[in-house]
Amino acid sequence: MSNTHRIDKEEDSIKSDFGLNNKILVLICGLALAFEFYVLTVEFDTSIFNVADSFFFIGPIGAMAVGFAVAFKSGKDSMYFKPFLALSVGILFFMLGDLAYLYIEMVLEEDPYPSIGDLFYWLFYPFVIGFIVFALKFFAFPLSKPKLGVISIITAGLILAYTGLSYEAFEGDIFNFDFAYGMIFVGSAALTVGLSTLGIISFKKSLQGLVWALILASLLINATADVWYFHIELFEGYEALHTVDTMYLSTWMVMFYGLYRHYRYST
Secondary structure, eight states: OOHHHHHHHHHHHHHHHHSOOHHHHHHHHHHHHHHHHHHHHOOOOTTSOOHHHHHHHHHHHHHHHHHHHHHHHHOTTSTTHHHHHHHHHHHHHHHHHHHHHHIIIIISOSOOSSSHHHHHHHHHHHHHHHHHHHHHHHHTOSOOHHHHHHHHHHHHHHHHHHHHHHHHHHTTOTTOHHHHHHHHHHHHHHHHHHHHHHHHHHHTTSTTHHHHHHHHHHHHHHHHHHHHHHHHHHTTOOOSSOHHHHHHHHHHHHHHHHHHHHHHHOO
């Protein structure tokens, strides 16, 4: 057997290992639909910590733990160390935001929006963007004009969509607090969607492409949910639990699976 043929077989094996299990993806979709059915049909007391709330801690805790595991398993000199460390720290801030919201809402019995919890939620984005940029450095840099165009169009498109759909609520007043406050998050989320989309397109050429695409898809889901959430808040229409929460839950399930596959089959 030639050496070239042996290398080809090894690459095929790696691609197979990094591939995704369709049954797991179907299970994730099924759990998301089941949670949505629960949200739409079951009456529950939102003033106390309930079963649904626990899912929003189990998910990020699991994703954060595996993210740290990937970073330290790879080693500080690995190309994976910085991006996965950044992602895991970002998830930690997201969890702190959830804790702050629950404490303010259930212990202090006050409206948690806006609050210090929002600062923790926002800090999720710089670290997530850092994760994507670190990753893109090895697959998509330098950014060509078409790639910059993709990021710009998606980012600007989401911001314009948020502005257009929310126009009635803020009556054209860009200094409306809720609109301006939401735009801080929507702008960060829109940029994340643009970068994630570019990453998904770029990573398809790598051996781990499916896994990277899955992780980025989870960030795309989360960012899109944030844009929707702040639109809802402008009309004071958010109530726990809401369909947007199904998207947040899906974020952690998809991310956990992608990170787990990466941890299991990376170096």
